[in-house]
Amino acid sequence: MAAAVSANRLELLQIADAAAREKMIDREIVLEAMEEAIQKAARTRYGAENEIRAQIDRKSGEIRLFRVMEVVEEVETPATQISLADARHEKEDAAIGDFLADSLPPIDYSRIGAQTAKQVIVQKVRDAERDRQYAEYKDRIGEVVTGVIKRVEYGNAIVDLGRAEAIMRRDQVIPREHLRQNERIRGIIYDVRRETRGPQIFMSRTKPEFMSALFAQEVPEIYDNIIEIKAVARDPGSRAKIAVLSNDSSIDPVGACVGMRGSRVQAVVNELQGEKIDIIPWQDDQASFIVNALAPAEVAKVVMDEDSNRIEVVVPDDQLSLAIGRRGQNVRLASQLTGWTIDIMTEQEESERRQEEFTQQTQFFVDALDVDETLAQLLVAEGFSDLEEVAYVEPDELAAIEGFDEELIGELQKRALDALEAQSAVAEEKRRALGVLDELADLDGLTPLMLVALGEAEVKSLEDFAGFTTEELVSDRDAPLRNAGLDPLEAQNLIMKARRLAGWITDEDLEQASVKGLHADGGDEDDGGLADETPEQA
Template sequence: MSKEVLAVVEIMSNEKGVDKEIIFEAIEAALATATRKSHNDELDARVSIDRHTGDYETFRRWEVVEDDVQIEENVGWYMRQMDAVEMDPHIEPGQFVEEPMESIEFGRIGAQTAKQVIIQKVREAERKKVVEEYVKRVGEILTGQVKRVDRGDVILDLGDNVDAIIPRSELINREVFKMGDRVRAYVQEVSYRPRGPQIIMSRAAKEMLIELFKIEVPEIGDDLIDIMSAARDVGLRAKVAVRANDPRLDPIGACVGMRGGRVQAVTNELNGERIDIVLWDPNDAQFVINAMAPAEVTSIMVDEDKHVMDLAVDDEQLSQAIGKNGQNIRLATELTGWELNVMSQSDMAAKHESESKDQIELFMNGLDVDEELAEVLVAEGFTSLEEVAYVPAVEMLEIEGFDEEIVTALKERAKDALLTQAIADEEKAALAEPDEDLKSLDGMTPEMAKALASKGIKSQEDLAELGTDELMEMIEIDEEAAGELILKARAPWFE
């Protein structure tokens, strides 16, 4: 029987390409199952096979439980600790004690049971092997053959009996594949599922575009050129930002290739998707200007606090700058990471004039100065009382016509105005009354509702949008109570 065991292990390991240890474990499980069935499942068993000789031993085993535990089912599978200490003085509940028992013959075990267990173990091992292999290939572009199309999802055969799926949402617009077509796609995700490994691929991901350029442009693979970012309107248009690590190299020219051959190869693979290659720049404003091509930006205003840029173009170029259905501005926004607002020069001038008037009025009222001085502050880039109050005096002294006396006076007036505004805000908050739905919320006290209203949380909806930590900072409440209160406030969401 020992030789028969070793022969089965050898044959199945070679046929399935699975580690012998997996087969040994499968046979042990099958023998243990058959042993339990031969005793009508009245006992639990464990089988141990010698990996070198094929000999095997069978052990009856009991799971140790505490003395006061009531055992209602599978009585023969458990042993109370007071009885188990006779076999092992150091045994603890949850551990096992066992003793040798007669083994059943390998050739006489339930053949079907053994076969099923072995096949199941082998399949699990094969699936795990596939997952381990393809997890390493996430981020690569692979080629597969269309096996079938299921409700718009494309099932690819990657070879070696491995399938992958391109969900309909990850296909390029208007793409149609038929059985037998060879398709390239980007490996997006690999996971292990009970029914087998699942390999998700994409042709719509921007990473697909980046990887195609790495294939077509050797300089990228050699780290002479870096792709800094990419944005896609799938199937229609894309933008790619590149930079050269060698100043002698033209990154755009290298990516376009001789007579446009390289970029055309990428376009052809992406079903005709037009690709703009733009030069990345460490200066954000210049990068945005490059990203807006082919439209030419005539002026730009940057709000670093809000991470927003206003762009002005000639009136006749406005539609081109925005693009069809906002395509150009949307891609430039995604490529640069800045929120971009594009407008005509005349609109930019009107907006700038309106904002300047508001700022001039702010300084005239807040600092008690005349219009001429307020205009100087706006022209020098000041936009708020906070800037006037806290910008270093040395910077303000560089403004023509400003001396220490003027700067000191302006700073003091700005701080006084800010203090007055803060006191007014506090008084307004202190007088704030909570809404009825907040006051009537189960678990809410009048004191808590008043405290929340003073901090701007006046309604049940306001409370529902808070996190537990935020609520604990506003009022004296423990974490559990805060969580319960927020859940009650969110109850209407689920209704």
């Protein structure tokens, strides 16, 4: 820098041009850094209390120094301020708030001053370079890039991308993949962060998005959006499943991804160190999609629970190990791919479980209705599962069961009603013991069993209940009424009634919510989000 400072004018501009090209930043930024460095050195010479400005002519390279003073009514800092009267001696039309600049003679830079100036320029240029790198790469998240490994530290690789460096952490490297210095490597940029030591660019070879991007490079139909990659699940370096959908009925999505003699998929497999890839056709029918996702295992039957997003899959006894896969790999990847929790059981296990459920349900009716086992088994076999169904079903449906006459039906329904009343009495007592207030119990639509569930979840007043959203009440994993049989619309109406009674909303708001309920299937009406907002949120 000492040479740079003493250089002639044209050399100064040449140095700025060279630094700008080398660091790939704007020439103006380098010149501003030089001006700042000269100012700092000049303050050392003329006194740090002075406001010194340096100016480099952009065409000639001439350096000019100025001492700047502000025109004020009353001078508090003589080094940087000048009174209005004194200012008008130098400039007749000076006004308060103006700045006066006095030229200063050029200075000879000492070794310390030159070193200080150099540090300022280096720091300024480094900051500009970091800003340029961040601006360039922040919009490249999700892009596959190729770089050269500069070094490997504790399993983390530093990759030279040409215009910046990226880090590939150990958990983003494919297992059993050996990284060597100066080796070319591909990965996907999954995060770019602005940090004090400069922008941090993070690369990965284990993200599902990396596999998607590789297929997009190998399969033109994906690049052209004829084929869509709907979901990817990976066990990096071992196995993966990818679901694809064709927007053109004449093109087989699986065949297009496999390629002639497997050339396309093999190129991806080679890049991923031999990772085995199952390509699965996407289907909107979730049951069929899950069956496909469990390939190569054969599936005999599925039972879906959409409320909890779980599915029970029944497979032949000899297919169990294939469906689960080594260390549960196959079912785990299928679950990640579909977004469903998959429970796998054999046909024998399902048969045993169904028999156990049948026995338990039979015993329930035996105890609750005080009937013999045969009669209880007939009710279970006909699909009756709780006392409400027996008590309130049309007598004609019970009459369809062989051996059920009018007298027996009347007695059964009477006993079912008595049992329900007894249950309600017990639940009412428990509700009071839990401290659930009468104001909440009087809310039309909440049964005694629901009130007990709410009390156990510490929901005891109308205000407590009114603060719920629909999801929190019936949909979330720990929702207090998750198993109460309420659908979301019923839950929403209950919450709105509670808010009206609590004084949070008006009858007009409640009417608007009811209108929305009438149009729920169409999705065109809007209640303004009242059912999902507390008063504070609203």
